[in-house]
Amino acid sequence: MTQTLVDRVLANGDRLYNSGNLDAALAEFSRATLLAPNSATAFMKCGTTYLKKASENGAGKEFKEDARRNYAKAVELDPALAAAHYGLGAACFKLGDYTAAIKAYEAAIKIDENFVAAYSELGECLFLIGKNPEASLQYEKIISLSTPAAENLKGEAYRRLGTILANDNRNEEALNKYELAQQAGLRDSVIFYNLGVALQKLDRLDEAISNYKEAIKFNDPKTKYAAHNNVGRIYDRLYKDDEALQAFEIAAAEGSTHMAFALNNWGNVLIRLRRYSEAWEKYEESIKCNCDYAKAHYNRAFLLWQQGKHKEAKKAW
Numbered sequence: 001m002t003q004t005l006v007d008r009v010l011a012n013g014d015r016l017y018n019s020g021n022l023d024a025a026l027a028e029f030s031r032a033t034l035l036a037p038n039s040a041t042a043f044m045k046c047g048t049t050y051l052k053k054a055s056e057n058g059a060g061k062e063f064k065e066d067a068r069r070n071y072a073k074a075v076e077l078d079p080a081l082a083a084a085h086y087g088l089g090a091a092c093f094k095l096g097d098y099t100a101a102i103k104a105y106e107a108a109i110k111i112d113e114n115f116v117a118a119y120s121e122l123g124e125c126l127f128l129i130g131k132n133p134e135a136s137l138q139y140e141k142i143i144s145l146s147t148p149a150a151e152n153l154k155g156e157a158y159r160r161l162g163t164i165l166a167n168d169n170r171n172e173e174a175l176n177k178y179e180l181a182q183q184a185g186l187r188d189s190v191i192f193y194n195l196g197v198a199l200q201k202l203d204r205l206d207e208a209i210s211n212y213k214e215a216i217k218f219n220d221p222k223t224k225y226a227a228h229n230n231v232g233r234i235y236d237r238l239y240k241d242d243e244a245l246q247a248f249e250i251a252a253a254e255g256s257t258h259m260a261f262a263l264n265n266w267g268n269v270l271i272r273l274r275r276y277s278e279a280w281e282k283y284e285e286s287i288k289c290n291c292d293y294a295k296a297h298y299n300r301a302f303l304l305w306q307q308g309k310h311k312e313a314k315k316a317w
Helices: 002-018 022-035 040-054 061-077 082-094 098-111 116-128 132-144 148-167 171-183 189-201 205-217 224-237 241-251 259-272 276-289 294-306 310-316
Strands: none
Touching: 002 022, 002 040, 022 040, 040 061, 040 082, 061 082, 082 098, 082 116, 098 116, 116 132, 116 148, 132 148, 148 171, 148 189, 171 189, 189 205, 189 224, 205 224, 224 241, 224 259, 241 259, 259 276, 259 294, 276 294, 294 310
């Protein structure tokens, strides 16, 4: 009788969770833990709901802590429940406790060697703590698997391998991984931006611009400003001043993630065009965006030096 009631409560909680009513779902899952205090599933569902609440705007750290506490209880009640270990890893990751997250993800994989999401998140943790070879192994494992879940994550696995290689300046190899990511079906703004960066580093500038423009089409704030800034840098290098200025102006728009960089680069083009007062304004604006941006400080001082204001330049340097 009690088990039947618990099942109904959990089912109702699932319905509420799937409809986005997290508070009501959490109330049902919490009720299930009281009705069945030895139910790992009930505690795991509480953890999942707290973790979902933690991702909402303005959510406090306490939801992440509550998620970790509930997942830990689920693991205690059923150490063979791979999903509970994975959830514990996710909660620890959200809290920035990468060591604990790694341990939890490894436990999930030990139970289920085909747990693709655990490999993916384990790779991310290892990457964040600088263990790139170990991280690469996780992504290569995903690529080696033939499960539907692995197929869905292969594109992302190739992308992350490309990022690791790019960070080591192995740009040809990185480009190859990014191309494989696209072949695996990954066609978002980030992969086009990644391709643009790799191609730019390899001096394949026309191809780089083409990929940056594809990234820009998505109108994704994560990439569009950086892509415009990099397009501007290429045009600047090619002495296509009008195109460069246009790209930097867009990259420096209000709310841009690359405003300080774009303004500084904009100033550099203006100096070449001998539009010194405008260049000064751009360097000043760049410094206002990021007072610690050394290049803008240097370029502003260099402009003073060029104008014969050596004392002021020395102070600025």
